[in-house]
Amino acid sequence: MSGVATGAAGFMAAPQAASAQDPGHQAAPSDVALRVKALESILVEKGMVDPATIDAVIETYESKVGPRNGARVVARAWSDAAYRQRLLADATAAIAELGYGGAQGEHMVVVENTPAVHNLIVCTLCSCYPWPVLGLPPKWYKSAPYRSRAVIDPRGVLREFGVTLADGVQVRVWDSTAEIRYLVLPERPPGTERMTEAQLAALVTRDAMVGVAKVSAPRGGAA
Ligand code: FE
Numbered sequence: 001m002s003g004v005a006t007g008a009a010g011f012m013a014a015p016q017a018a019s020a021q022d023p024g025h026q027a028a029p030s031d032v033a034l035r036v037k038a039l040e041s042i043l044v045e046k047g048m049v050d051p052a053t054i055d056a057v058i059e060t061y062e063s064k065v066g067p068r069n070g071a072r073v074v075a076r077a078w079s080d081a082a083y084r085q086r087l088l089a090d091a092t093a094a095i096a097e098l099g100y101g102g103a104q105g106e107h108m109v110v111v112e113n114t115p116a117v118h119n120l121i122v123c124t125l126c127s128c129y130p131w132p133v134l135g136l137p138p139k140w141y142k143s144a145p146y147r148s149r150a151v152i153d154p155r156g157v158l159r160e161f162g163v164t165l166a167d168g169v170q171v172r173v174w175d176s177t178a179e180i181r182y183l184v185l186p187e188r189p190p191g192t193e194r195m196t197e198a199q200l201a202a203l204v205t206r207d208a209m210v211g212v213a214k215v216s217a218p219r220g221g222a223a
Helices: 003-010 014-020 031-045 051-064 067-079 081-089 091-097 144-152 154-160 197-203 206-210
Strands: 108-112 117-122 170-175 181-185
Touching: 067 081, 067 181, 067 197, 067 206, 081 091, 081 108, 081 181, 091 108, 108 117, 108 170, 117 144, 117 154, 117 181, 144 154, 144 170, 154 170, 181 206
Parallel strands: 108 181, 117 170
Antiparallel strands: none
């Protein structure tokens, strides 16, 4: 039985399960979506917002901000020892070197996984998350079970995501706040020594940068 599938599902909110059971049903927009649409229409009509600005914000979160940015940061740190040092010393500045920063990423801290230490990120209070490098948080990150259990039983949570840590490995849990957002620098997988930075970036997943997964070498061996 797959621990990953059951674990991730365990952190999902009920509405997801409901729609999955009813695949043929074309859902009407939710009350919230309708209310947002109505508000947007009124604000545009009154000249208080420019629809182009709204489109630009949506475009930013759909294509410019997201975990590919974080993956590039990780790949650079794996490829360039001096960059890794700068990243661990002042993550906000080092991330800005690659052109990423801004809202919800003003004060970044990068925590490094090693054979002896595994880092896990949570926001116990709500859903604080480093938007410029990871995009918007996944549903499970915002769920009450993840937020509470990541602190109470991090090893159990990690097992459900398919990560089993040896007894000697120390787990550090970092609680994000409105002030500080964390990013995990995962361990570089063995067998990737000859890979380019772009190839490395393609291996790095969002979950690995939250600390609920490890980065694996490509199947069939690295290039
Ligand atoms: Fe929060």
